[in-house]
Ligand SMILES: Nc1ncnc2c1ncn2[C@@H]1O[C@H](COP(=O)(O)OP(=O)(O)O)[C@@H](O)[C@H]1O
């Protein structure tokens with residue numbers, strides 16, 4: 123079985139982590155595990171740890187890692203999932219160390235990055251108090267304790283991810299739709315195209331990536347690229363501007379000759395995956411580029427259907 127790729131989701135209590143995780147799950151094919159939900163379910167199931175869990179939750183303290191990691195591993199394995207969101211974990215250094223020891227070093231799971239929903243405390247309080255899920259800890263007294271634990275124990279874990287370059291911050295103060303607009307950017311797939319040509323052939327390299335952060339927006343030179351393509355090829359498909367809305371594309375025209383030179387260097391710097399290299403032989407640059415445009419459009423449709431899992435499959439089989 124392939125190793126599960128895990129994205130952690132953290133932020134203060136009530137920031138809207140669960141709400142956004144539901145959307146990520148629906149749109150990007152992840153399973154969503156909430157450490158808090160797993161602990162509450164374990165407690166309700168009357169396990170021998172039930173009383174301990176209930177007391178920790180009421181006091182806003184972090185349950186010992188041996189319990190939480192057992193529940194998480196069981197949930198990932200039983201779902202057979204390869205793309206997993208874990209919400210509300212790792213909440214302290216003990217959680218993180220336990221995760222790395224039991225899951226990462228043993229080769230069972232990979233940590234991809236941490237999503238951090240940043241939200242003002244008063245807003246979180248308002249949201250948590252309005253949650254109506256009959257939770258034992260959605261009262262003012264427990265909320266204050268949870269915030270204290272969050273600041274003293276969870277923020278240092280997020281700092282650790284920031285220092286590893288693995289923290290993706292989202293401003294969660296807006297409406298659920300506003301927050302979703304920011305969140306989805308982090309999961310969208312983009313690709314970069316390098317085209318090198320000489321008199322007789324065109325080499326096309328498509329480089330796929332899952333963006334590291336909102337740099338995706340800055341990267342989009344798509345319109346410029348398509349305008350250029352249209353100016354030399356003019357096939358009807360070039361009007362498909364939905365390209366621009368859905369993904370990032372950087373179009374670079376090589377200077378000809380054999381070397382990939384600086385073009386590839388700058389592309390690789392930004393990207394996670396380099397996938398196929400198509401070589402289109404054509405009698406003219408104009409004809410070759412028509413083929414290139416078709417490949418691009420096909421690639422895009424392919425990505426839309428399969429989303430980022432297609433990228434994972436492609437990169438592991440190439
Ligand atoms: N952006 C938002 N604006 C207003 N209310 C929100 C927002 N996101 C979530 N909520 C509401 O706030 C409450 C807490 O959200 P939830 O996703 O359970 O937070 P968390 O998982 O971070 O504790 C829920 O009642 C939810 O419907």
Ligand SMILES: Nc1ccn([C@@H]2O[C@H](COP(=O)(O)OP(=O)(O)O)[C@@H](O)[C@H]2O)c(=O)n1
Pocket residue numbers: 134135136139156157158159161178179180181182183184185186190209210211212213217259268
């Ligand atoms: N990794 C975790 C996650 C949650 N918990 C406990 O579960 C409680 C609720 O966590 P949660 O993630 O469901 O809720 P929020 O505090 O994010 O609203 C926490 O306050 C902790 O007591 C834990 O001990 N360890």
